[in-house]
Amino acid sequence: MSPVAISDAVKAQAEKIKGEANALFAAKHYKEAIEKYSAAIDLNPNVAAYFSNRAFCHLKLESYGYVISDADAALALDPNFTKANYRRATANMALGKFKEALKDLRVVVKNAPGDKDAKLKLDECAKIVKRIEFEKAIEHDDHAPSAADSLDVDAIVVEASYDGPKIAEDKKITEGFVKDLVARFKDQKKIHRKYAFMIILGVRKMMMESPSLIDIKVPAGGKLTVCGDVHGQFYDFINIFNTNGWPSEKHAYLFNGDFVDRGSFSLEVVLTLFAYKLLFPDRVFLARGNHETDNMNKVYGFEGEVKAKFSDMMMFKIFSETFNSLPLAHVIGNKILVVHGGLFSRDDVTLDDIRKIDRLALRQPGNDGLMCELLWSDPQPQPGREPNKRGVGIQFGPDVTKAFLERNGLDMLIRSHEVKEEGYVIEHDGKCVTVFSAPNYCDSVGNKGAYINITPDMVLDYVTFEAVPHPNVRPMQYASQFSGMLGM
Structure with missing residues (x-):
């Protein structure tokens, strides 16, 4: 994304509005914060943090499609803006798109190797992806019985202690x-x-x-x-x-x-x-x-x-x-x-x-x-x-x-x-x-x-x-x- 020429005065005004948006976010007024971040973006569309912060608001409102588009915009402005990778990974995880989330979590861990929490989430995501791929392989095996067909309910014993x-x-x-x-x-x-x-x-x-x-x-x-x-x-x-x-x-x-x-x-x-x-x-x-x-x-x-x-x-x-x-x-x-x-x-x-x-x-x-x-x-x-x-x-x-x-x-x-x-x-x-x-x-x-x-x-x-x-x-x-x- 090519930067747009912005005067210092307009940049300062956008920063002021971003501060107001941050305060609204802290107060959990996410919709109002989105409006403020959008106003800051309208004034100065060159700042990756504005898009990433708005993505965080959308995350709170479960608007995961908007999270992804804002994270995309932030990364187009600054490919090293790791917070945007984390936001996008979160949205894709919420949508069950684990492979896409895994790609961004790998970037987060690479850019922030000391982040233990990100490493844990990366490991869990990798396990989920591996398990899904295994389950898909089994699912498409025409000879594999369904779980329901392989269970013998009559063989399950009810203990005398069950009340x-x-x-x-x-x-x-x-x-x-x-x-x-x-x-x-x-x-x-x-x-x-x-x-x-x-x-x-x-x-x-x-x-x-x-x-x-x-x-x-x-x-x-x-x-x-x-x-x-x-x-x-x-x-x-x-x-x-x-x-x-x-x-x-x-x-x-x-x-x-x-x-x-x-x-x-x-x-x-x-x-x-x-x-x-x-x-x-x-x-x-x-x-x-x-x-x-x-x-x-x-x-x-x-x-x-x-x-x-x-x-x-x-x-x-x-x-x-x-x-x-x-x-x-x-x-x-x-x-x-x-x-x-x-x-x-x-x-x-x-x-x-x-x-x-x-x-x-x-x-x-x-x-x-x-x-x-x-x-x-x-x-x-x-x-x-x-x-x-x-x-x-x-x-x-x-x-x-x-x-x-x-x-x-x-x-x-x-x-x-x-x-x-x-x-x-x-x-x-x-x-x-x-x-x-x-x-x-x-x-x-x-x-x-x-x-x-x-x-x-x-x-x-x-x-x-x-x-x-x-x-x-x-x-x-x-x-x-x-x-x-x-x-x-």
Whole structure:
């Protein structure tokens, strides 16, 4: 990047604004700090630190695509600006792009050989890359059985000392079992690994027989509740049932992805959801989110949590296979599309295109394509499409939403994927709703949670709720050490 001629007076003014931005950053006013850093850049675009500092703000807001572009700009100005390599590595790590992160971490360690923390992160990243390459080689071996097919659950012995809920010999889940399961989880106790495997495998089998898009109806004389991200916040998750009603034949639930990661009770959340899915297969619906994926689970805690609580890598592998089988979208009453992320980079996508996605073959969503965009995209207020601030998927405007709904004979899009101060936001002329169900996200954001109750005549009622107390276990307790890079 060629330097632009700037007068000393303008340079001084830019430095003053940078100082104001630094103060805003220190006060955790990241959006306002971004505006100030942008103003400094407008005055003097020759300073790598301005771009790197703005990248740090975007990192705090999880706008990883913007982090990467700002780090690129900083390094174009000064290839030796190591902080920018570190910022870019962090963003790529957050996106599960471990090979790209590894390249920058090698630069950081080379330029700062005394940085022990950077060396530790480099070593961990190298191990993850090596393990992923090994897993891919196994995955493409047609003769290698799936983890689920290689497990003999019947051979697992339940010790006489086990005092928790048990699944009967007929292997059927009962309402009593699920209630006992929830009570045990509230007391921070585990169920036996045999029963955990039975629940996971039962849902995997059910989901593998399901299409990628599922049509559902609101129960006659009852209601359907749509919930957004719960992110391992078990006690807030159970509070939804306590206040809004438990799943039943008259009360259906749709949980719209991101059951796991971040919160440190992800295992309890997902096993409860899976148990209810087995109990009420036509009343509990589960969609895949961007965090029901291997790369996210490696960074944000779910893989570490499964290993810590069950000391069983096989269990995580079977969870991964089950997440791969989760449906990608639901249509309520032929009128409301529900997906985790959002819409597409193409204008011609139909519901049939979603139905035809071979999610079982794809397994992981990748960085582009319909499956990726369903899980990662976000709405924007302005018309058209733009690259997503997250670095994956797209941002889509109200015109894109309107055209997609009209093309497919739909009235509304409900999606999740983004924390909202009041738990939900209605955008795009009332046609696009975001619902997020993890209040006081990561014990730090202070937001409300929300869910949507829908009646048989398709009337929507938005309900907000506050966080409830939980045991003294911090968020990201089981995350990789990269969580420190992410400011968690």
